[in-house]
Amino acid sequence: MFDLVVKGGLVYRNGKIEKADIGISEGIIREIREGINEDSKETIHANGKLVFPAFANVHTHVSMSLLRGIGSDLPLMDWLQKVIWPLEGEFVSPEFVKTGALLGILEMIKSGTTLFLDMYFFEDKVGEAVTEAGIRAGLGFGILDFPTKVARTPDEYIKRCEEMIVQFKGHSHLIPVISPHATYTCSPSTLRKSLELAEKYDVPIHIHLSETKSELERVKEEYGLTPIKHLENLGFLSERVIAAHVVWTDEEEREILKERKVNVVHCPESNLKLASGIAPIPDYIRRGIKVGIGTDGPASNDNLDILEEVSTMAKIHKGYSMDAKAIDARTALKISTENGFSMLGINAGIIDTGYEADIIIVNTDSPHFQPLYDPVAQFIYAGKSSDIETVICKGRVVMYKREIKTLDEEKIIREAKKWGEKIKNFMDKNLMLE
């Protein structure tokens, strides 16, 4: 007997669409074939609907949803220093992080995401929100050289981070991750200590890397090396490292990334919106560097809609490199599903027997899906997150027919609006936005 059977869908498997039923038990896909008639505790009818792996959003700061879109049309460094950091200094707290995470998770589930890799403060609160939602996350404990509400010194950050690792290591849905913020905010000593901790507990490292030109200049000035060469010099780089952005790289650095098996997270919309640039993703893929995709925080995006992000990614690299095959629809789908899950060591993001059942069901009744010729390309290029009807994480239905089953959407939105009022009042009094 199965726990759950998804019946009659058009299933994306091995690069093709086939009509099949999917039998799931204990969170694992056990069988895929037409005509599964065994008993099942739960059955979802997906006749005529598309069934894809769920998305993995492998770089975000989910709780920044409460700062959504603030400081639009500013470049990264101005945006951080004049707007975001003062607001975070005032507002970030366990309660802020929890409500922000819940709000962001609503959005992520509604756009088909069942795994995200976060980087922020009070990640235990993100963990609470994720657990309530029934999805998964990498909890990236942010480490900085300067004091915040979390800690005063690098050593104290490392200590708190270790406590979080011990708390969550081995959890079914949560993966503790060490997140030194970047090479321009963490000293070599802090980076070394982060690495030691990661090796001690065998957990991933998540870091911002080569995001902007000004970052390159700053790090070069301080250490005489670009961020990537600086990290290489410190012995920091390995397949344990999940590096976000990686916009500015030269030939030698790309070979280092390839050699060290560093994972790259592309954040196309954030890089565009903050005017950071356009990362050479097709080149990374050609070299065999593993690439995933992230929305980045909703303060700079301004949403957590991963399907929109994937569609932007697939289009922008064609236009920028003037190669219509730069990233095709199937590659875009792989980047946003199996690559993301595998970076965090999760056996999901592929619909096949033996994989964990992270699955979305897509309704194709809308005008923008007619006629349906190539379901994969049309999902990526014409589809919208509002077409995603049902979301399953590790065998559990977390959204059914657009209704989130695990969270109280209205209550979370009410809470978010309250935070919005407080933050607006503060900005009116204290911030000089142009």
Place this chain on the structure above:
Amino acid sequence: MFDLVVKGGLVYRNGKIEKADIGISEGIIREIREGINEDSKETIHANGKLVFPAFANVHTHVSMSLLRGIGSDLPLMDWLQKVIWPLEGEFVSPEFVKTGALLGILEMIKSGTTLFLDMYFFEDKVGEAVTEAGIRAGLGFGILDFPTKVARTPDEYIKRCEEMIVQFKGHSHLIPVISPHATYTCSPSTLRKSLELAEKYDVPIHIHLSETKSELERVKEEYGLTPIKHLENLGFLSERVIAAHVVWTDEEEREILKERKVNVVHCPESNLKLASGIAPIPDYIRRGIKVGIGTDGPASNDNLDILEEVSTMAKIHKGYSMDAKAIDARTALKISTENGFSMLGINAGIIDTGYEADIIIVNTDSPHFQPLYDPVAQFIYAGKSSDIETVICKGRVVMYKREIKTLDEEKIIREAKKWGEKIKNFMDKNLMLE
């Protein structure tokens, strides 16, 4: 007494959001203020909702919705010659055009568009569909040097085009437009005849211009001049001309466009997807060239969602030019509303007294709108077409709470699916797509 009052919305007017009621009669906005209590035949309550001008999509081939996404991941010339033209040769007919237009119009209304500028065959059928839908269109009668089902010779195209102009000139919702396809598909003689006809009837001209590098090379080889200089040489350029794409231009050409007051239609997603390039739109705007936005045909986009297009536009130019202010949210909104309407001589796209009432109402209840700090920026960067709840064209409600009031959505989708089956069968037998 008003025909229609929109009550209690947060109205975008003069670059700001203000709480106001909007009184409309005979299709015109007559009054905007809080507390309109006069009688009204119809009232729409928009409490707490955003009220923006409707969008104008000023370059599309709407009926190509029936060829949606076919030949994805091919560059423009391959895509046209190997895929699209053979399919059009087989299938394009008055019935194809009508069904395709209805399907595309469903999508456009659902993403807040009340005006589109089309370019295709059998435009009288597009006109029929538009009239049934209750929206507006510029009907661009496509003119080519080679024979199609519409005509065999350029003179015959011109004759048929003149018939269409006579049929629709002065229509309340339809504007006849002469559309010589491009400088590489129309001889100087055909272009001259098109211009004469446009002047005779005082109607706009719509043309593809400087879309790809290969177009430039082709036209240079044939005429010794780039497309823009070739047209300038022919005396073709004026504010009557609405030029689509305009990706590849040098300093001198940009000055010509400015001098001649040519209207430019930016098609960011089509240019990206077909690997045509990234048009220098911020530079055009700085020079004072009027810029509108278009989705291009849904075969190369692959949808007609103008809000998605606007969001892509606003982001891509920041990243590409590395200037976070390259196109800000308010400029993006202007490009996609008032600029488009004004290119076709329509006094709409602005919410103010005396303007025609083309208006959309946006629901902000979804998680991705929380908290709401800057409604304009958040609509552009975080909003989705599914948030657009109500659409009004010239005072008439064409969509209310996501339900299209003027067309039978289910029937149109059934018809579109039938066309899809026919086209699929033909492709299986005849086309060698990789």
